[in-house]
Amino acid sequence: MTDRYAVIGNPIAHSKSPQIHAAFARLTFQDMAYEAILAPVDGFAAAVRAFIAAGGRGLNVTVPFKLEAYALADTRSPRAEAAKAVNTLAFSDAGIHGDNTDGLGLVADLTRNLGLELAGKRLLLLGAGGAARGVLLPLMAERPAVLTLANRTAAKARQLLAEFLPHADGCPMDAGGFAELSGRQFDLVINATAASLADEAPPLPAGLYAPGSLAYDMVYGRETPFLAAARAQGAARLADGLGMLVEQAAESFFLWRGVRPDTAPILAQLRAS
Numbered sequence: 001m002t003d004r005y006a007v008i009g010n011p012i013a014h015s016k017s018p019q020i021h022a023a024f025a026r027l028t029f030q031d032m033a034y035e036a037i038l039a040p041v042d043g044f045a046a047a048v049r050a051f052i053a054a055g056g057r058g059l060n061v062t063v064p065f066k067l068e069a070y071a072l073a074d075t076r077s078p079r080a081e082a083a084k085a086v087n088t089l090a091f092s093d094a095g096i097h098g099d100n101t102d103g104l105g106l107v108a109d110l111t112r113n114l115g116l117e118l119a120g121k122r123l124l125l126l127g128a129g130g131a132a133r134g135v136l137l138p139l140m141a142e143r144p145a146v147l148t149l150a151n152r153t154a155a156k157a158r159q160l161l162a163e164f165l166p167h168a169d170g171c172p173m174d175a176g177g178f179a180e181l182s183g184r185q186f187d188l189v190i191n192a193t194a195a196s197l198a199d200e201a202p203p204l205p206a207g208l209y210a211p212g213s214l215a216y217d218m219v220y221g222r223e224t225p226f227l228a229a230a231r232a233q234g235a236a237r238l239a240d241g242l243g244m245l246v247e248q249a250a251e252s253f254f255l256w257r258g259v260r261p262d263t264a265p266i267l268a269q270l271r272a273s
């Protein structure tokens with residue numbers, strides 16, 4: 001019987017996950033189907049249970065259900081535990097297992113696809129929501145020279161720092177509001193805020209971009225106001241989050257199927273379309 005998987009969210013029509021996973025399945029000769037499920041905002045758990053009852057093996061979870069997925073899981077990976085958010089569910093007789101592959105997806109995109117060495121670099125992570133939480137541990141593990149967290153609501157960035165400092169393992173970290181960044185320079189600036197969705201750029205002070213620096217927006221498909229501002233401010237390279245999307249999908253696929261698909265062809269195909 002063909003194994004069933006899906007992405008669940010609200011809205012969901014825009015999702016590229018069915019296209020990505022169908023390509024992975026073709027490339028790795030897996031007998032599986034992958035669909036998109038629109039769950040009512042107050043009906044996430046019921047939709048998951050119905051999918052399991054219908055024989056579903058795993059789900060990708062997207063906006064706005066990542067926190068509910070975390071709560072629903074019977075067991076969780078350490079990275080999901082740290083992120084307090086789950087983007088991948090796997091179902092077995094042992095119950096519902098939750099994982100978070102967003103961070104590995106980002107790091108894989110930065111290091112493999114964009115060829116960036118993160119060790120010894122000055123990293124700035126903008127935002128303190130679910131996306132920022134999800135990528136913190138994998139970024140810290142790359143041993144940057146410093147990892148700075150900045151958020152519109154400075155207290156939330158400081159709270160995140162307090163939560164993650166016990167896991168820092170020697171990685172220097174600090175946190176605050178955008179204005180406190182004044183006078184500092186970074187080699188990599190990652191926009192994990194939702195500002196781009198409102199067609200806005202986070203109000204950052206001038207002069208943040210060091211020579212040769214990269215500006216990365218987790219939102220994909222267009223040059224966002226954040227990326228346009230980074231270009232104007234002298235960032236040497238710009239990248240959107242399409243590679244992160246494909247890489248986090250590959251990591252979910254690996255968790256479910258035990259096979260790691262080659263991401264380059266599907267990323268090239270998505271870029272071309």
Ligand code: NDP
Nearest residue numbers: 127128129130131152153192193194195202218241244245
């Ligand atoms: P959340 O709603 O959890 O967090 C929103 C964050 O954005 C908060 O830190 C908030 O600050 C900040 N923010 C919102 N609006 C603005 C603004 N106008 N200016 C400055 N800061 C703002 O969202 P998520 O963390 O889940 O998602 C963040 C983004 O990352 C989304 O755009 C999402 O699409 C993208 N994403 C992409 C992925 C990929 O694979 N490419 C994977 C996961 C997420 P405050 O605390 O002050 O409210």
